[in-house]
Amino acid sequence: xxxxxxxxxxxxxNVKVRVKSxxxxxxxxxxxxxxxxxxxxxxxxxxxxxxxxxVTEIIxxxxxxxxxxxxxxxxxAMGADRGILVExxxxxxxxxxxxxxxxxxxxxxxxLIILGKQAIDDDMNATGxxxxxxLGWPQGTFASKVDIEDGTATVKREVDGGLETVALTMPAIIxxxxxxxxxxxxxxxxxxxxxxxxxxxxKPADLGVDPAPxxxxxxVVEPPKRQAGKKVKSxxxxxxxxxxxxxxx
Amino acid sequence: xxxxxxxxxxxxxxxxxLHDSAGHLEAIGRTDLNGELIDSILEEAAKFAQEVLLxxxxxxxxxxxxxxxxxxxxxRGFKEAYDMFRENGWGALSSPAEFGGQDLPExxxxxxxxxxxxxxxxxxxxxxxxxxxxxxxxDHASEELKARYLPKMIDGTWSGTMNLTEAHCGTDLGLLRTxxxxxxxxxxxxxxxxxxxxxxxxxxxENIIHLVLARLPDAPKGVKGIxxxxxxxxxxxxxxxxxxxxxxxxxxxxxxxxxxxxxTCQLVFEDATGWLVGEVNKGLTGMFTMMxxxxxxxxxxxLGVAETAYQSAAAYAKDRxxxxxxAGAKYPEKAADPIIVHPDVRRSLMTIRAxxxxxxxxAGWVAKALDLETKATDPELRQQSExxxxxxxxxxxxxxxxLSFEMSSMAVQIYGGxxxxxxHGIEQLVRDAxxxxxxxxxxxxxxxxxxxxxxxxxxxxxxxxxxxxVQQFIEDNASDPNVLPLAKAxxxxxxxxxxxxxxxxxxxxxxxxxxxxxxxxxxxxxxxxMWARTAKIANEKLPAANGDAGFYxxxxxxxxxFNDRLLPQAGALWGAIKAGxxxxxxxxxxAF
Numbered sequence: 063x064x065x066x067x068x069x070x071x072x073x074x075x076n077v078k079v080r081v082k083s084x085x086x087x088x089x090x091x092x093x094x095x096x097x098x099x100x101x102x103x104x105x106x107x108x109x110x111x112x113x114x115x116x117v118t119e120i121i122x123x124x125x126x127x128x129x130x131x132x133x134x135x136x137x138x139a140m141g142a143d144r145g146i147l148v149e150x151x152x153x154x155x156x157x158x159x160x161x162x163x164x165x166x167x168x169x170x171x172x173x174l175i176i177l178g179k180q181a182i183d184d185d186m187n188a189t190g191x192x193x194x195x196x197l198g199w200p201q202g203t204f205a206s207k208v209d210i211e212d213g214t215a216t217v218k219r220e221v222d223g224g225l226e227t228v229a230l231t232m233p234a235i236i237x238x239x240x241x242x243x244x245x246x247x248x249x250x251x252x253x254x255x256x257x258x259x260x261x262x263x264x265k266p267a268d269l270g271v272d273p274a275p276x277x278x279x280x281x282v283v284e285p286p287k288r289q290a291g292k293k294v295k296s297x298x299x300x301x302x303x304x305x306x307x308x309x310x311x
Numbered sequence: 312x313x314x315x316x317x318x319x320x321x322x323x324x325x326x327x328x329l330h331d332s333a334g335h336l337e338a339i340g341r342t343d344l345n346g347e348l349i350d351s352i353l354e355e356a357a358k359f360a361q362e363v364l365l366x367x368x369x370x371x372x373x374x375x376x377x378x379x380x381x382x383x384x385x386x387r388g389f390k391e392a393y394d395m396f397r398e399n400g401w402g403a404l405s406s407p408a409e410f411g412g413q414d415l416p417e418x419x420x421x422x423x424x425x426x427x428x429x430x431x432x433x434x435x436x437x438x439x440x441x442x443x444x445x446x447x448x449x450d451h452a453s454e455e456l457k458a459r460y461l462p463k464m465i466d467g468t469w470s471g472t473m474n475l476t477e478a479h480c481g482t483d484l485g486l487l488r489t490x491x492x493x494x495x496x497x498x499x500x501x502x503x504x505x506x507x508x509x510x511x512x513x514x515x516x517e518n519i520i521h522l523v524l525a526r527l528p529d530a531p532k533g534v535k536g537i538x539x540x541x542x543x544x545x546x547x548x549x550x551x552x553x554x555x556x557x558x559x560x561x562x563x564x565x566x567x568x569x570x571x572x573x574x575t576c577q578l579v580f581e582d583a584t585g586w587l588v589g590e591v592n593k594g595l596t597g598m599f600t601m602m603x604x605x606x607x608x609x610x611x612x613x614l615g616v617a618e619t620a621y622q623s624a625a626a627y628a629k630d631r632x633x634x635x636x637x638a639g640a641k642y643p644e645k646a647a648d649p650i651i652v653h654p655d656v657r658r659s660l661m662t663i664r665a666x667x668x669x670x671x672x673x674a675g676w677v678a679k680a681l682d683l684e685t686k687a688t689d690p691e692l693r694q695q696s697e698x699x700x701x702x703x704x705x706x707x708x709x710x711x712x713x714l715s716f717e718m719s720s721m722a723v724q725i726y727g728g729x730x731x732x733x734x735h736g737i738e739q740l741v742r743d744a745x746x747x748x749x750x751x752x753x754x755x756x757x758x759x760x761x762x763x764x765x766x767x768x769x770x771x772x773x774x775x776x777x778x779x780x781v782q783q784f785i786e787d788n789a790s791d792p793n794v795l796p797l798a799k800a801x802x803x804x805x806x807x808x809x810x811x812x813x814x815x816x817x818x819x820x821x822x823x824x825x826x827x828x829x830x831x832x833x834x835x836x837x838x839x840x841m842w843a844r845t846a847k848i849a850n851e852k853l854p855a856a857n858g859d860a861g862f863y864x865x866x867x868x869x870x871x872x873f874n875d876r877l878l879p880q881a882g883a884l885w886g887a888i889k890a891g892x893x894x895x896x897x898x899x900x901x902a903f
Contacts, residue, residue: 090858091858091859092858092859092860092861094320132351135347247355247358247362247363248355248399249398249400250355250403250413251400251413253348256351290644
């Protein structure tokens with residue numbers, strides 16, 4: 063069985079993001095970029111499935127600028143077998159990415175697609191769900207445990223009230239939550255080997271998808287600075303402020 | 312808390328921008344590698360250092376190593392971290408492919424070493440010593456010994472040590488007494504006691520391979536009668552497993568000021584089986600291969616610790632609210648200003664930063680020569696590089712480690728009382744850094760090596776290999792006012808060199824009296840040269856730097872600080888050197 067793992071290049075989670083001075087977005091130039099941490103978990107799960115003999119080939123896919131190849135290389139160093147870069151200058155939205163992934167799924171015929179539940183840059187939490195709808199495949203989102211047996215993926219999902227277990231008939235979509243696994247460190251020999259693994263480069267147009275954004279960003283601003291607290295003299299004053307100033311009671 | 316995030320941007324600057332990694336890879340015939348690959352290795356090494364090694368640095372210091380009945384237990388977490396280190400192949404980084412290594416260049420491997428030392432110096436010692444032992448065996452051991460030991464040492468299954476010191480002989484190896492008696496089967500039986508053996512016994516690997524200096528029964532006295540042997544803890548079976556226990560035991564570990572996660576052992580050899588490495592009575596040559604490599608690595612250790620001291624102190628200075636700026640409140644919304652507003656705190660931070668970044672640049676230059684001395688296609692370049700490594704080895708060792716102690720102490724000062732107590736792990740850095748000034752040849756010995764051996768060597772050829780590029784750079788940039796301080800310091804160095812050559816020739820004590828100051832002077836000029844070149848690049852790149860502008864601006868400011876505040880020490884050092892030995896030697900011994 064083939065498995066497809068989409069990986070996104072995002073600002074490294076350690077970086078404190080800054081808004082561009084013209085308020086059109088966040089500053090990316092000279093900023094450390096890395097693989098979206100949830101995607102790292104997805105890659106790790108794929109590699110573990112391969113180590114268990116469930117999966118035969120792992121294909122890492124990224125949609126983005128040329129530099130996204132580095133993100134694919136990271137996946138290859140962790141254990142993916144080959145990569146596909148869908149190269150585009152535009153910053154594609156979840157629907158465009160889902161359409162691109164659908165086209166690739168049609169071409170590659172994977173038995174499973176594992177994605178991060180969301181990317182830490184825009185926090186959309188949508189690509190996996192949209193892809194499932196486009197493909198007409200079952201989905202198990204926010205996975206914290208995955209078992210594959212006899213054409214069925216049993217996925218433990220992290221929902222608000224606790225854990226929910228669903229059984230998906232494959233092919234299926236799974237999106238990885240934080241507790242699914244702990245991604246490994248790439249070993250030095252695997253980093254070296256990753257350089258020799260193939261990365262296919264295609265354009266969205268080759269897949270019949272127009273990646274142009276459907277949404278326009280009006281303005282990006284930093285969250286307002288936290289105001290200093292106020293000291294109150296009595297409980298009565300506190301209640302008064304909560305009621306009339308903060309308007310929370 | 313100890314704060315460390317690998318300075319990847321600065322490392323990339325040193326590698327690619329300052330030292331032209333692309334040209335370098337070509338010069339050593341490694342066009343199969345490229346900058347991208349090097350960067351991805353640095354990134355993964357950084358993750359490993361930050362996430363695996365750093366979290367067990369303070370706990371390793373608190374807990375230390377434990378000794379019981381000949382067995383040494385490393386602190387909690389060390390074994391798991393070592394297993395991961397081994398499985399991920401980090402020990403094989405620069406070792407030859409023939410024995411399973413990755414054969415990657417030193418310019419990369421020295422940076423990976425730096426990260427490991429920043430995150431956990433004690434841990435770094437174990438693979439560090441193995442690497443040194445591998446180098447000595449590569450150069451001097453028979454093919455049979457290499458085939459038997461090197462693959463397992465390079466992949467980290469077995470570790471290595473170096474056994475020189477005995478209770479009565481540290482610096483003066485001529486006094487050593489451990490005896491090796493030849494056997495009919497070509498092996499030797501070793502008997503004696505070694506002390507201060509780092510990683511001599513531990514629970515990280517299934518076998519420990521000791522490289523031991525000893526004397527044959529008929530050996531001449533002094534250093535010309537010392538041979539080198541490989542003595543495994545367990546005698547390897549023919550299929551490469553650790554077999555019968557050899558006659559070497561650990562009689563105890565030292566209780567030390569710092570570096571507590573590293574086991575410093577007393578080893579007793581009783582009829583231990585060993586095999587000769589290299590030729591009889593020429594053991595010091597083999598050991599010095601290892602010593603020279605280790606000396607550079609110890610310099611890198613110093614740099615690594617100082618980097619963590621800087622990052623921790625900088626984080627604390629931005630966080631600690633206390634008093635107000637002398638120029639009026641700078642953060643009026645806060646109860647007090649963070650202490651980073653104060654000129655004196657900044658003096659300390661800038662000093663650490665300027666030294667640390669300067670040392671990293673200099674380490675890159677020396678690492679480049681390390682690659683070139685064996686791998687350059689041009690034989691002349693090989694010779695020049697060998698000269699340069701020989702000259703700079705004592706400088707890197709002593710300068711970086713002296714600075715490491717000074718800089719980590721400065722970091723404690725920024726923390727104040729919170730640096731002196733143990734909770735933040737800052738005093739640990741001072742204690743850990745302190746040993747680097749002592750082991751692998753105390754820094755006073757390094758200075759003597761520079762002045763007594765390297766300076767006069769080949770009629771000053773080694774020195775000229777350093778003087779020429781600096782002089783050339785100064786001449787080529789004569790119109791740049793930022794190069795003036797370097798020119799001035801270089802002038803002091805030239806005068807001091809001439810003075811030592813003259814006075815030292817007549818009276819070796821004069822050379823000895825000048826040595827330590829001279830090494831610092833040469834080191835300052837080397838750092839000044841690195842900063843001048845750095846500033847030149849930063850100036851060129853700044854206009855088109857966009858998002859990276861902050862990096863280059865910081866480089867320019869730090870270079871300026873180095874020129875304004877640190878490089879002028881060159882004049883004072885020259886003054887001290889010029890004064891000669893008289894006042895140093897005046898008192899009778901009894902008056903002390």
